[in-house]
Amino acid sequence: MTDLKKMYSTLRGDSFPMEMTISFGDQTLVYRKKTWKIPMENGALDERGLRYGENPDQEAALYELVNGNLLLGDCRYIEPGNGLVSAITVEDMLQVGKHPGKINLTDVDNGLNIIKYLIDKPAVVILKHNNPCGAAVGTSLADAYNRANRCDRIAAFGGAVVTSRPLDRQTAELMAENYLEVVCAPDFEEGVLAILARRKNLRVIRMAGIARLAEFEHHRFIDFKSLIDGGIIVQQSAVNSIRSAADLKPATTTYKGVAYTCERQPTQREIDDMLFGWAVEHGVTSNSVIYVKDGCTTAIGAGEQDRVGVAEIAIHKAYTKYADITCFDTYGIPYADLVLEIARGTRSADDKLAIDAKVKAERAGIPGSVMISDAFFPFRDAADVGIREGVTAILQAGGSIRDFESIQACNEADPQVAMMFTGQRSFKH
Structure with a gap:
């Protein structure tokens, strides 16, 4: 049987060419494969590209655009020489650990995809398997990281972190308490690398381009999807058009000649959370529903087939994660360990009862949250x-023939709930 653990630490290598050319009609894009000379344990330099793809038995390669610029409708590529993930050099890898794998870099890339809409504030996104498991803005970078991490401390284990600000010592100390795969920041203050070095295999990446991420906000690129028969689907990348309160639309509709309007208007805090949540939603696999409060995710539901199901899953996750962080705050151990110790007879069941009662009383911190849906509600059940x-x-796309049901749900609530439409869907597959 293959030693899978050994496979994870093995450099697979790849058979991909050093140069790749893509032509769109009379326009040509030239890409060069990225390789890095990274010191091995014996001190020798090993020049390789990606360690492997999504799994250890898949070859993979990273290519950087080095020549050409595509103009296709309103799609205009970033000029060569302005790369982010595809332009990472050995010098940018301040702590290497191991050659990066495909998932490490796609996690960072999706983190940038979210952070680019939050760049004006101290912001942190923690990602796992190309989905955010926690995102927050804060009064400081340390505050933002702490809040994002507490959203889902369990999923953050082995995750990738992207920050909007240079990493400071206080934030680094918090990060060093966790097992992380990747930390990516625009820069690192003095003394920070020594703190992060406590984690031997952590990859630390400096990406100066984060400071100008706002320039990427309105640039579209071509997204490729390869089919199993060798065919390819291409599409323009999505752009988030909900960037201010003026972009939000009243929740109103007409059904069988009857007009329906959401009666309560959102507060400024709720509007701020709508804008923050829609930015995060832009990087969540659909179907998705997320809950946010005070510039921080309280629960993230991603990749489900039905909308009410993902709304319920996000709630279930919120209770599970809230129990874990409450237990960790109280006893210094994960909730799962608490349950195990009780089963072994080494801890009183009253400790668990106390945690469960607190989680139930505080309803997992969800009250006061804004619910964000990446598409319309086909029925009122998800809103309920x-x-x-x-x-x-609630913020949703609007556009369902049954929008009136969701509006009724908000008006019938006690107290009433505000609802706004985006007029934009935010699917991501």
Whole structure:
């Protein structure tokens, strides 16, 4: 049987060419494969590209655009020489650990995809398997990281972190308490690398381009999807058009000649959370529903087939993660360890009862949250899920023939719930 653990630490190598050319009609894009000379344990330099793809038995390669610029409708590529993930050099890898794998870099890339809409504030996104498991803005970078991490401390284990600000010592100390795969920041203050070095295999990446991420906000690129028969689907990348309160639309509709309007308007705090949540939603695999409060995710539901199901899954996750962080705050151990110790007879069951009672009383911190859906609600059932748990506002795309049901749900709630439409869907597959 193959030693899978050994496979994870093995450099697979790849058979991909050093140069790749893509032509769109009379326009040509030239890409060069990225390789890095990284010291091995014996001190020798080993020049390789990506360690492997999504799994250890898949070859993979990273290519950087080095020549050409595509103009296709309103799609205009970033000029060569302005790369982010594809332009990472050995000098940018301040702590290597191991050659990066495909997932490491796609996690960072999706983190940038979210952070580019939050670049004006101290912001942190923690990602796992190309989905955010926690995202927050804060009064400082340390505050933002702490809040993002507490959203889902369990999923953050082995995750990738992207920050909008240079990493400071206080934030680094918090990060060093966790097992992380990648930390990517625009720069690192003095003394930070020594703190992060406590984690031997952590990859630390300096990406100066984060400072100008706002320039990438309106640039579209071509997204490729290869089919199993060798065919290719291409599409323009999505752009988030919901960037200010003026971009939000009243929740109003007409059904069988009757007009329906959401009666309560959102507060400024709820509007801020709507804008923050829609930026995060831009990087979540659809179907998705997320809950946010005070510039921080409280629960993230991603990649489900039905909308009410993902709304419920996000709530279930919120209770599970809230129990874990409450237990960790109280006893210094994960909730799962608490349950195990009780089963072994080494801890009183009253400790678990106390944690469970607190989580139930505080409803996993969901009350006051804003519910964000990446597409319209086909029925009111998903809205009802959030309302029952205490959300005070909802943001959804709108456009369903049954929008009136969701509006009714908000108006019938006690207290009433605000709802706004985006007029934009935010699917990501």
